[in-house]
Amino acid sequence: xxxxxxxxxxxxxxxxxxxxxxxxxxxxxxxxxxxxxxxxxxxxxxxxxxxxxxxxxxxxxxxxxxxxxxxxxxxxxxxxxxxxxxxxxxxxxxxxxxxxxxxxxxxxxxxxxxxx
Amino acid sequence: xxxxxxxxxxxxxxxxxxxxxxxxxxxxxxxxxxxxxxxxxxxxxxxxxxxxxxxxxxxxxxxxxxxxxxxxxxxxxxxxxxxxxxxxxxxxxxxxxxxxxxxxxxxxxxxxxx
Numbered sequence: 001x002x003x004x005x006x007x008x009x010x011x012x013x014x015x016x017x018x019x020x021x022x023x024x025x026x027x028x029x030x031x032x033x034x035x036x037x038x039x040x041x042x043x044x045x046x047x048x049x050x051x052x053x054x055x056x057x058x059x060x061x062x063x064x065x066x067x068x069x070x071x072x073x074x075x076x077x078x079x080x081x082x083x084x085x086x087x088x089x090x091x092x093x094x095x096x097x098x099x100x101x102x103x104x105x106x107x108x109x110x111x112x113x114x115x116x
Numbered sequence: 117x118x119x120x121x122x123x124x125x126x127x128x129x130x131x132x133x134x135x136x137x138x139x140x141x142x143x144x145x146x147x148x149x150x151x152x153x154x155x156x157x158x159x160x161x162x163x164x165x166x167x168x169x170x171x172x173x174x175x176x177x178x179x180x181x182x183x184x185x186x187x188x189x190x191x192x193x194x195x196x197x198x199x200x201x202x203x204x205x206x207x208x209x210x211x212x213x214x215x216x217x218x219x220x221x222x223x224x225x226x227x228x229x230x
Binding site: 003033035043045056091093095098104105106107109 | 120122148152157158159160161162165167206208216217218219220221222223
Protein backbone atom coordinates (compact mmCIF):
# COMPACT_ATOMS: atom_id res chain seq x y z
CA UNK A 1 0.00 0.00 0.00
CA UNK A 2 0.91 3.65 -0.24
CA UNK A 3 3.26 5.01 2.36
CA UNK A 4 3.49 8.47 3.87
CA UNK A 5 3.86 11.12 1.20
CA UNK A 6 5.08 14.69 1.56
CA UNK A 7 4.89 17.62 -0.80
CA UNK A 8 6.79 19.43 -2.05
CA UNK A 9 9.97 17.38 -1.94
CA UNK A 10 12.00 20.58 -2.10
CA UNK A 11 11.06 24.14 -1.24
CA UNK A 12 13.26 27.18 -1.66
CA UNK A 13 12.02 30.45 -0.22
CA UNK A 14 13.31 33.83 0.82
CA UNK A 15 13.75 35.04 4.35
CA UNK A 16 10.53 36.47 5.70
CA UNK A 17 8.20 34.50 3.43
CA UNK A 18 5.43 32.11 4.48
CA UNK A 19 5.57 28.41 3.59
CA UNK A 20 3.26 25.43 3.86
CA UNK A 21 4.43 21.84 3.90
CA UNK A 22 1.97 19.02 3.34
CA UNK A 23 1.84 15.48 4.70
CA UNK A 24 -0.42 12.65 3.54
CA UNK A 25 -0.32 9.85 6.13
CA UNK A 26 -0.99 6.19 5.56
CA UNK A 27 -4.73 5.65 5.19
CA UNK A 28 -6.37 4.75 8.48
CA UNK A 29 -3.54 6.00 10.68
CA UNK A 30 -4.91 8.16 13.47
CA UNK A 31 -1.57 9.46 14.75
CA UNK A 32 0.60 11.91 12.81
CA UNK A 33 3.96 13.40 13.77
CA UNK A 34 6.16 16.19 12.43
CA UNK A 35 9.92 16.18 12.94
CA UNK A 36 12.69 18.49 11.76
CA UNK A 37 16.10 17.21 10.74
CA UNK A 38 18.87 19.79 10.50
CA UNK A 39 22.11 19.02 8.70
CA UNK A 40 24.19 16.49 10.61
CA UNK A 41 21.54 15.98 13.26
CA UNK A 42 18.93 13.41 14.07
CA UNK A 43 15.24 14.19 13.64
CA UNK A 44 13.82 16.50 16.29
CA UNK A 45 10.19 16.21 17.38
CA UNK A 46 7.89 19.14 16.58
CA UNK A 47 4.25 18.13 17.05
CA UNK A 48 2.00 15.09 17.38
CA UNK A 49 -1.65 14.80 16.29
CA UNK A 50 -4.13 12.25 17.52
CA UNK A 51 -7.00 12.56 15.05
CA UNK A 52 -7.71 16.22 14.41
CA UNK A 53 -6.22 17.57 17.62
CA UNK A 54 -2.66 18.41 18.51
CA UNK A 55 -1.96 16.09 21.45
CA UNK A 56 1.58 17.39 21.99
CA UNK A 57 3.04 20.54 20.41
CA UNK A 58 5.89 20.94 22.87
CA UNK A 59 8.51 20.65 20.13
CA UNK A 60 7.41 23.65 18.08
CA UNK A 61 10.32 26.10 18.41
CA UNK A 62 8.26 29.31 18.49
CA UNK A 63 4.95 30.84 17.46
CA UNK A 64 6.04 31.17 13.82
CA UNK A 65 5.39 27.44 13.50
CA UNK A 66 1.87 26.08 13.35
CA UNK A 67 0.33 22.82 12.13
CA UNK A 68 -3.20 21.68 11.38
CA UNK A 69 -4.98 18.44 10.60
CA UNK A 70 -8.58 19.53 10.09
CA UNK A 71 -10.10 16.24 8.95
CA UNK A 72 -7.84 13.85 10.80
CA UNK A 73 -5.91 12.83 7.69
CA UNK A 74 -3.77 15.30 5.73
CA UNK A 75 -1.68 17.69 7.80
CA UNK A 76 -0.08 21.00 6.90
CA UNK A 77 2.90 22.50 8.69
CA UNK A 78 2.93 26.27 8.35
CA UNK A 79 5.93 28.50 8.93
CA UNK A 80 5.52 32.28 9.03
CA UNK A 81 8.27 34.84 8.51
CA UNK A 82 10.81 32.19 7.65
CA UNK A 83 14.38 32.56 8.86
CA UNK A 84 17.59 31.05 7.52
CA UNK A 85 17.76 28.88 10.62
CA UNK A 86 14.52 27.17 9.56
CA UNK A 87 16.39 25.47 6.71
CA UNK A 88 16.14 21.73 7.32
CA UNK A 89 14.40 18.58 6.18
CA UNK A 90 10.91 18.38 7.60
CA UNK A 91 9.77 14.82 8.18
CA UNK A 92 6.28 13.53 8.67
CA UNK A 93 5.39 10.17 10.21
CA UNK A 94 2.15 8.35 10.91
CA UNK A 95 1.17 5.43 13.07
CA UNK A 96 -1.97 3.38 13.47
CA UNK A 97 -2.99 4.32 17.00
CA UNK A 98 -0.27 6.53 18.47
CA UNK A 99 -0.08 4.52 21.65
CA UNK A 100 3.57 4.78 22.57
CA UNK A 101 6.42 2.68 21.35
CA UNK A 102 4.35 -0.38 20.59
CA UNK A 103 2.94 1.48 17.59
CA UNK A 104 5.46 1.81 14.75
CA UNK A 105 5.91 5.23 13.17
CA UNK A 106 6.24 5.19 9.38
CA UNK A 107 8.15 8.11 7.90
CA UNK A 108 7.73 10.00 4.68
CA UNK A 109 10.67 11.05 2.47
CA UNK A 110 10.65 14.58 3.85
CA UNK A 111 10.51 18.10 2.48
CA UNK A 112 13.83 19.88 2.18
CA UNK A 113 13.27 23.55 3.03
CA UNK A 114 15.92 26.09 2.11
CA UNK A 115 15.53 29.67 3.28
CA UNK A 116 17.76 32.08 1.38
CA UNK B 117 13.45 14.04 29.47
CA UNK B 118 15.24 11.60 27.23
CA UNK B 119 18.46 11.87 25.25
CA UNK B 120 20.37 9.56 22.95
CA UNK B 121 24.09 9.50 22.24
CA UNK B 122 25.65 7.93 19.19
CA UNK B 123 29.35 8.46 19.69
CA UNK B 124 30.44 7.30 16.24
CA UNK B 125 29.40 9.71 13.53
CA UNK B 126 31.03 7.62 10.80
CA UNK B 127 31.91 3.94 10.66
CA UNK B 128 33.73 2.54 7.63
CA UNK B 129 33.86 -1.25 7.38
CA UNK B 130 34.88 -3.73 4.71
CA UNK B 131 32.28 -5.87 3.01
CA UNK B 132 31.52 -9.15 4.85
CA UNK B 133 33.12 -7.84 8.06
CA UNK B 134 31.12 -7.53 11.29
CA UNK B 135 29.96 -4.15 12.54
CA UNK B 136 28.70 -2.64 15.78
CA UNK B 137 27.04 0.76 15.96
CA UNK B 138 26.90 2.12 19.47
CA UNK B 139 23.97 3.79 21.19
CA UNK B 140 23.62 5.00 24.76
CA UNK B 141 20.60 6.71 26.20
CA UNK B 142 19.61 8.73 29.23
CA UNK B 143 16.10 8.93 30.60
CA UNK B 144 14.28 9.68 33.84
CA UNK B 145 11.48 7.29 32.82
CA UNK B 146 11.28 3.83 31.31
CA UNK B 147 11.67 3.84 27.56
CA UNK B 148 11.21 1.84 24.42
CA UNK B 149 14.27 1.66 22.14
CA UNK B 150 14.51 1.74 18.36
CA UNK B 151 16.94 1.66 15.48
CA UNK B 152 15.98 3.34 12.22
CA UNK B 153 17.89 3.29 8.92
CA UNK B 154 17.89 6.02 6.29
CA UNK B 155 19.05 4.99 2.85
CA UNK B 156 20.09 7.73 0.42
CA UNK B 157 17.10 9.72 -0.80
CA UNK B 158 14.66 7.60 1.17
CA UNK B 159 12.63 8.01 4.35
CA UNK B 160 13.50 6.55 7.73
CA UNK B 161 12.73 2.85 8.01
CA UNK B 162 12.38 0.88 11.23
CA UNK B 163 15.11 -1.76 11.63
CA UNK B 164 14.10 -3.13 15.00
CA UNK B 165 12.68 -2.15 18.38
CA UNK B 166 12.91 -3.27 21.98
CA UNK B 167 9.66 -3.18 23.93
CA UNK B 168 10.08 -5.84 26.62
CA UNK B 169 11.16 -9.44 27.14
CA UNK B 170 14.35 -10.83 25.65
CA UNK B 171 17.11 -8.24 25.59
CA UNK B 172 18.37 -9.49 22.22
CA UNK B 173 16.20 -8.15 19.44
CA UNK B 174 16.40 -9.30 15.85
CA UNK B 175 15.42 -6.96 13.03
CA UNK B 176 15.34 -6.82 9.28
CA UNK B 177 18.29 -7.32 6.95
CA UNK B 178 20.19 -9.48 9.45
CA UNK B 179 20.61 -6.76 12.09
CA UNK B 180 20.22 -7.34 15.80
CA UNK B 181 20.55 -5.21 18.91
CA UNK B 182 21.00 -5.92 22.59
CA UNK B 183 19.41 -3.90 25.35
CA UNK B 184 21.63 -3.47 28.41
CA UNK B 185 19.76 -1.73 31.18
CA UNK B 186 22.71 -1.36 33.55
CA UNK B 187 24.81 0.31 30.87
CA UNK B 188 21.84 2.12 29.32
CA UNK B 189 22.94 0.91 25.92
CA UNK B 190 21.29 -0.50 22.82
CA UNK B 191 24.09 -1.33 20.39
CA UNK B 192 23.30 -2.49 16.86
CA UNK B 193 25.23 -5.37 15.31
CA UNK B 194 25.49 -7.31 12.10
CA UNK B 195 27.89 -10.26 11.67
CA UNK B 196 28.58 -9.66 7.97
CA UNK B 197 27.76 -6.44 6.15
CA UNK B 198 26.90 -5.92 2.49
CA UNK B 199 27.41 -2.97 0.21
CA UNK B 200 23.66 -2.36 0.39
CA UNK B 201 23.94 -1.67 4.14
CA UNK B 202 25.61 1.67 3.41
CA UNK B 203 23.25 4.17 5.01
CA UNK B 204 22.65 6.45 8.01
CA UNK B 205 21.55 4.68 11.17
CA UNK B 206 19.63 6.39 13.95
CA UNK B 207 19.02 5.18 17.47
CA UNK B 208 15.87 6.52 19.16
CA UNK B 209 13.85 6.23 22.36
CA UNK B 210 10.32 7.02 23.39
CA UNK B 211 8.76 7.10 26.83
CA UNK B 212 6.65 4.11 27.81
CA UNK B 213 3.89 6.36 29.06
CA UNK B 214 2.68 9.77 28.08
CA UNK B 215 4.16 11.41 24.99
CA UNK B 216 4.59 9.23 21.92
CA UNK B 217 7.30 11.19 20.18
CA UNK B 218 10.70 9.75 19.39
CA UNK B 219 13.99 11.20 20.60
CA UNK B 220 16.77 10.50 18.12
CA UNK B 221 20.54 10.41 18.30
CA UNK B 222 22.65 12.30 15.79
CA UNK B 223 23.12 9.25 13.60
CA UNK B 224 25.98 7.04 12.45
CA UNK B 225 26.98 6.94 8.83
CA UNK B 226 27.89 3.32 7.94
CA UNK B 227 29.98 3.01 4.80
CA UNK B 228 30.67 -0.49 3.51
CA UNK B 229 33.86 -0.70 1.48
CA UNK B 230 34.08 -3.28 -1.32
